[in-house]
Amino acid sequence: MSDLKQDTPELTNAASGKSLFYDPKEHRIRSFVTRAGRLSDAQARAIADLGPKYMCAYEKAALNTEQIFQRVAPTIFEIGFGMGETSAKIAAGMPEKNFIGVEVHTPGVGNLLKLIEAEQLSNQRIIQHDAYEVLTHMIPEDSLAGIHVFFPDPWHKARHNKRRLIQSPMVALLSSRLASGGYLHCATDWEEYAVQMLEVLSAEPSLKNTAETFAPRPDYRPVTKFENRGLKLGHGVWDLVFEKP
Numbered sequence: 001m002s003d004l005k006q007d008t009p010e011l012t013n014a015a016s017g018k019s020l021f022y023d024p025k026e027h028r029i030r031s032f033v034t035r036a037g038r039l040s041d042a043q044a045r046a047i048a049d050l051g052p053k054y055m056c057a058y059e060k061a062a063l064n065t066e067q068i069f070q071r072v073a074p075t076i077f078e079i080g081f082g083m084g085e086t087s088a089k090i091a092a093g094m095p096e097k098n099f100i101g102v103e104v105h106t107p108g109v110g111n112l113l114k115l116i117e118a119e120q121l122s123n124q125r126i127i128q129h130d131a132y133e134v135l136t137h138m139i140p141e142d143s144l145a146g147i148h149v150f151f152p153d154p155w156h157k158a159r160h161n162k163r164r165l166i167q168s169p170m171v172a173l174l175s176s177r178l179a180s181g182g183y184l185h186c187a188t189d190w191e192e193y194a195v196q197m198l199e200v201l202s203a204e205p206s207l208k209n210t211a212e213t214f215a216p217r218p219d220y221r222p223v224t225k226f227e228n229r230g231l232k233l234g235h236g237v238w239d240l241v242f243e244k245p
Contacts, residue, residue: 038107044110055127058138059137065100069123074098076099076148077102077146078099078102079102079131079152081112082105083108085115087112087115093220099124102129102131102134103126103128145179146185149166154188161196184207188238189237194214209242214239216239
């Protein structure tokens with residue numbers, strides 16, 4: 001589960017080695033590469049060889065998903081895919097949908113590229129950039145079928161809670177990018193953060209909870225090795241699935 005570094009200001013998600021945080025001064029998410037993680041030779045080769053095929057460059061222009069994927073299909077957007085194992089499994093299990101993953105952690109980008117090639121996932125693309133800027137400038141309003149935010153940094157110290165990704169302004173932005181009937185799926189292994197997520201998501205007028213409180217884990221979200229390890233130790237995991245009516 002979340003293996004937090006207690007003595008550094010940059011708390012990282014154990015599944016990804018990245019740090020995502022919300023900047024309350026600018027009402028936005030910031031994402032950046034931390035010191036953790038080493039780019040392997042295989043990951044570097046994947047970026048060099050496969051990047052041109054499966055990666056989309058950041059630009060202040062709307063993505064044309066029909067052109068990128070060479071088809072018209074529902075598009076799912078993921079913030080922070082870590083090393084990409086979950087993303088690849090979900091994309092493989094739902095070939096009828098398009099997937100765009102945003103991640104700043106270079107080893108994770110390289111690893112997902114390897115998985116895309118190994119599984120021949122024509123429905124997966126990657127953008128290596130700040131998620132807030134991608135959402136703001138590249139994702140049109142009312143265009144996404146779903147958004148995944150799995151195990152974002154819990155920023156567990158009270159003085160850091162304000163940096164959590166799931167805050168009202170960010171949720172409003174996410175909701176604005178969802179099409180009618182689209183969903184926002186968040187998951188966390190930090191109970192106090194789960195409670196905050198539930199409060200923030202429930203307060204967003206454009207979203208409706210699909211469950212009374214927390215949702216059962218949807219079948220499409222596989223159990224990660226970190227999650228499975230924590231479950232064996234008796235730790236909890238909380239899923240929240242909200243829809244845009």
